[in-house]
Amino acid sequence: GAVVSQHPSRVICKSGTSVKIECRSLDFQATTMFWYRQFPKQSLMLMATSNEGSKATYEQGVEKDKFLINHASLTLSTLTVTSAHPEDSSFYICSARVLGRGGVRADTQYFGPGTRLTVL
């Protein structure tokens, strides 16, 4: 089956530093990747949509200069949290979608295991 990995799984950093999170599709090519954020005991909130070779589309209220997304290849997207602050501490999850064949819409997103970010 399709596997999505994230690295690192857990990161602790000091306030003001930047943190990069990688999302990789291991055995398939993902034209689109999504980044979600999950606060404790809450649901996943979509942050942005990342298409290979183009700029990410951010959801309302998400600071694009704060959360830099790069989708450099069909198997890799990165999320960089710049100048992280304690309020950025959260669980970040990516997902990857496969294009269907013959114009049929893809119907499954494959999720990574998530990255736990703690900003001190």
Added chain:
Amino acid sequence: AQSVTQPDIHITVSEGASLELRCNYSYGATPYLFWYVQSPGQGLQLLLKYFSGDTLVQGIKGFEAEFKRSQSSFNLRKPSVHWSDAAEYFCAVEAGGTSYGKLTFGQGTILTVHP
């Protein structure tokens, strides 16, 4: 904009008992509907999905869900719960159109299974 409500934050059942997790959505047209399960340390796993056709959908691990347009619901069911089913379950909706691929999740339901 679409929204998803899972009324039950936490459900406890005994192993072998039946299970129903509720999900209600708000959307003007027929949405694409999903159920995911999240276990600690693991990514979300798709249990089943509904796009069109038969309103009773079969998924993995013995789960099924029924789409009821009149009630705007997509409840998840399992006739006999196993201890390994303990996890958090999320209902999600995708609106299509310009929201193609964007999932809106419910708040999640934590399932505890007693032996």
